[in-house]
Amino acid sequence: MKSRVIHCGLCLLMTGLLLCGCGKKAEEQVEPTLLLGVSQIGSESAWRIGNTRDIEEQADRYGISLMLENANQKQENQIAAIRRFIAYKVDVIAFSPIVEEGWDNVLKEAKDAGIPVVLVDRDVSTQTEGLTTCLIGADFYKEGVMAAEYLIRKADSLGMEQVNIVEITGTENSTPMRQRQAGFVDTLAGDPRMQVMESIDGDFLKSRGAECMRSLLETYGDSIDVVFSHNDEMTLGALPEIEKAGFTPGSDMIIISIDGGQEAIDVLKEGKINCVVECTPKLGKELMETALKLKAGEAVEEVIHPVEEVFTDEMDPATIEPRGY
């Protein structure tokens, strides 16, 4: 069965179609297996666009009707979308929370309406326990650990005695920002060579990555040994700024990124990025299978982390498969 993907403006039309059956006789209607409301953060990165596309494709594959809303980077838009999903009585709600706090009220409303909520990609931090059913997303802490472990190996191989790091972080108070930073800092804590000189908020955006890098270069100039950027988008924004300032990324400065989108992998192959930790956006299959189980009243796993790897200048770049996002 072909799934129906309903974007924001079509919600009312959707209700009409569901209620009146689009003029067809009742026996001709194909009942969707499940109606899933998904609130996506926005389109801030190739990762996010790949994640949205994957959710749409998997919904189609599983014959699930999707009400998909793009919140354009605003928490209030996500809250409004979840309220609309409740009003439409969707079977399951899924959302990728832009930040961790501020969801208690709307999640209580979903719980009172008896609609299970699945967290996709990012986590929430709520005052009340049990407002969400499960989380399908990367282990962001481990991503930070993998980035730091690479850096320790690299510093060893170059015989570095002092390592000056600047960090361009993702959206403040978001799970990947908090966890990637914690994993990175915790892993470096035992190594006296490592010093994070500054962490600056790049909001996961390419334009902000460029701005942050300009400001870091003005302050620290050639004392920067390492740029640790929380996503590919910000890294791709930062690289031209490093070049404009007269440095060669990948050799004058060690560049570490996270996501593993095709564009960043191509730049790693050119030698301008040294390490990219994978964060897969392909969470749609697990989401559809979880939603179907919830509809059937079956138990689901509380946390599902995809397996992720790390791509570095230590490996043969020809072995890296096309990324698909």
Ligand code: AHR
């Ligand atoms: O939450 C996942 C992060 O959000 C990805 O690393 C980033 O690219 C996206 O915007």
